[in-house]
Ligand SMILES: Nc1nc2c(ncn2[C@@H]2O[C@H](COP(=O)(O)OP(=O)(O)OP(=O)(O)O)[C@@H](O)[C@H]2O)c(=O)[nH]1
């Protein structure tokens with residue numbers, strides 16, 4: 001089965017995207033397959049509203065486990081399956097909480113092992129276009145540099161509903177060339193048509 005990893009820094013909207021994109025793709029009830037450290041996989045079922053309430057939060061590193069949804073996607077006359085994978089966000093430095101550190105290590109392994117990467121960047125995190133300064137935060141730069149060379153890869157520029165987002169998107173597009181950048185609002189399910197097109201070309 002094909003796999004797509006949704007990754008990025010903490011709090012950028014990965015879980016919000018996974019839930020709302022699954023809904024956009026026609027899922028009515030979410031079955032999250034959660035890999036347990038004991039080696040088995042638990043299935044946690046939620047209604048869409050329940051999942052949004054329980055799994056999305058303003059707190060950083062809410063997601064600590066690898067949790068995935070299996071999507072059935074109509075492509076022509078066939079049905080293709082895709083695992084949409086959500087995992088722990090990556091941050092700079094050494095996190096004080098061991099559980100988070102281990103979770104980040106699992107995300108790094110997933111980045112290495114997954115062929116299709118959707119890298120969510122919070123449009124708020126784009127810095128001003130100053131000479132000699134990167135417009136991306138170091139972690140976003142590392143993910144971009146690695147995944148764009150090795151994988152099928154796109155940046156999802158999230159939170160485009162925010163007021164200054166358009167200006168930051170311009171800066172992002174001007175500085176990051178030859179990479180697919182799809183502006184989205186995971187919260188308001190905007191830009192999903194473009195993401196679906198990319199997913200369809202992969203499955
Ligand atoms: N304005 C706005 N807020 C968003 C959007 N997407 C997500 N958020 C908010 O961003 C916060 C983090 O969302 P999550 O989906 O939990 O982010 P995450 O990347 O899974 O975070 P971790 O699991 O902690 O790494 C929540 O308060 C969401 O409501 C968006 O498109 N627009």
Ligand SMILES: [Mg+2]
Nearest residue numbers: 014015062063
């Ligand atoms: Mg999350």
